[in-house]
Amino acid sequence: MLFSxxxxxxxxxxxxxxxxxxLTMLGIIIGVAAVIALVSVGMGVRSNVTNSIASLGSNMLIVSPGSSNRGGVRGAAGxxxxxxxxxAEAIKNKIKNIEYVSPSVSGSYLIVYGNNNWKTSVQGVTPEFMSIRSLSVSNGSFISANDMNKRSRVAVIGTTVAANxxxxxxxxxxNIRINNQPYKVIGLLESKGQSSMGQDQDDMVYVPITTAQERMLGITYVQSINIQVADPNxxxxxxxxxxxLLRMRHHILGGKEDDFNVRNLTSLMETMSQSTAMLTMLLGAIAGISLLVGGIxxxxxxxxxVTERTREIGIRKALxxxxxxxxxxxxxxxxxxxxxxxIIGIIVGCAVSQLIAKIGAFTTVITMLPIVVSFVFSVGIGLFFGIYPARKAAKLDPIEALRYE
Incomplete structure (x- = not known):
């Protein structure tokens, strides 16, 4: 009864x-809202980075030409x-625990259809590329082994290219024209949207790698090798x-520097996740400072x-x-x-997070953890910073309190 x-x-x-x-609550409201909004932004960044790397394929290794050493003169990409x-064939045939291997080459070309034209990236790939990058064909078919063997002038296009x-x-x-050469469109890919870096993953044209090498680029090398590992462990x-294997094939002996670089996307994802987690914690900590200010x-x-109600306290103690x-x-x-x-801060924080997502075209992710933690912290702040005034009131001498004007 006393509590009620x-x-x-x-x-x-x-x-x-x-x-x-x-006005007193305003500090708590701003603090809780800031924690929820900023943490949702940090979680959104983390989600974008994770999805962007995952869109490249799961359990991926990417082999690129050139040393990983940053020193010295480096050539342009590719x-x-x-x-x-x-x-790529040697990797596929001689190494176990690999599901798919797909070498690739690419270049930027003007694509023409009738009176319309569109400049985009044209990538030469193998049929395995579809499985590695988790691509789906909404209409038609993807590049086949027969297309590669015949060096066929066929193309699979993304939704952005198709729309333009x-x-x-x-x-x-x-039929479309790539670099003034006719190519038949055999497939339309389903949309994958933008990556976290803002790149349109649907603004792409895929052709057989043999066609790209011999009829388009006039090269005998590949610019990257995509490998999907069967077991993430x-x-x-x-x-x-x-x-x-590549050191043996390229006759790299002893301590000589590799002329290739193997990137592990799983390790990259873990590193990026740790970095974005630290960013989220930093944003939350910065916002948490306003909670302390609210507590003060x-x-x-x-x-x-306590000062205003000194006489009231004296009367209660006298009774x-x-x-x-x-x-x-x-x-x-x-x-x-x-x-x-x-409570008000939670409502405001969620609303601000949604507003950021809509106005800024930026992904935000609202989770229960920051909501619960910020609410518990706000109640704890109220309790902690109320102890001293409460003790001061409780220790007042009733006689002196009754005399207070």
Whole structure:
């Protein structure tokens, strides 16, 4: 009964000074809202990075030409000629625990259909590329082994390319021109959207790698080799075996520097996840500072409240109120400020997070953890910063309190 009476008295006291109570809660409201909004932004960044790497394929190793050493003069991307198609075939045939291997080459070309044209990236790939990158064909078919063997002039296009060249028409079966050469569209890919780096993954044209090498680029090397490992627990083992095999094939002996670089996307994802997790914690910690400022505001207003109600405290103590009775009354009052401020802060924080996502075209992810932690912290702040004013009120001498004007 005492607790419910103290709670009602706390609400009455706060309602009697509405503006002062609202301004006191404002620090808690801003703090909780900032924690939720900023953590949702950090989680959104983490989700974008993870999805972007995952869109490249699961359990991926990417072999690139050129040393990983940053020193010395480096050529332009794709200009090194140390990787061959036969390297990809050797990796596929001689190394276990590999599901798919797909070498690739690429270049930027103007694509023409009728009166429409569109400049985009044209990538030469093998049929396995579809499985590695988790691509889906919405209409038609993907590149086949027969297309590769015949060096066929066929193309599979993304939805962005299709929209700019064909509008709403079905592109499958129609002829386009790539680098002034005719190519037949045999497939339309399903949309994959943008990557976290802002790259349109649908703005792409795929052709057989043999066609790209011989009829388009006029090269005998490949610019990258994509490898999908069957078991995620054997990523490091397969990476080591690929490096050993390529060193043997390229006659790299002793301590000589590799002329290739193998990137482990699983390790990259873990590193990026750790980095974005640290970013999220930093954003949350910065926002949490405003909660402490709000707590100081609660202590300040409670000190004022104790001073204003000195005679009331004296009367209560004269009528038999104990030290704990007075402590409980003022602690509940400070906690109520934290609770109400926390609830309003949660609503504001979620609304701001949604607003950021809509206005800024930025992904935000709202989870329960920051909501629960910020609310518990706001209540704890109210309790902690209410202890000193409550003790001061409870220790007042009733005779001196009754004399107070």
């Amino acid at each position: 009476e103290s709670f009602q008295m706390a609400l009455t006291s706060l309602y009697a000074n509405k503006m002062r109570s609202l 200009s090194m000629q140390t990787l061959k198609y036969d390297d 060249l064909f509008a709403k028409d079905n592109p499958v079966g129609k 054997k990523m490091d083992q397969v990476q080591s075996e690929v490096e050993t 505001g609660i202590m300040n207003i409670m000190m004022v409240s 038999g109120a104990t030290f704990m009775n007075i402590m409980t009354q003022f602690l509940i009052e400070s906690m109520v400020i934290g609770i109400i401020g926390g």
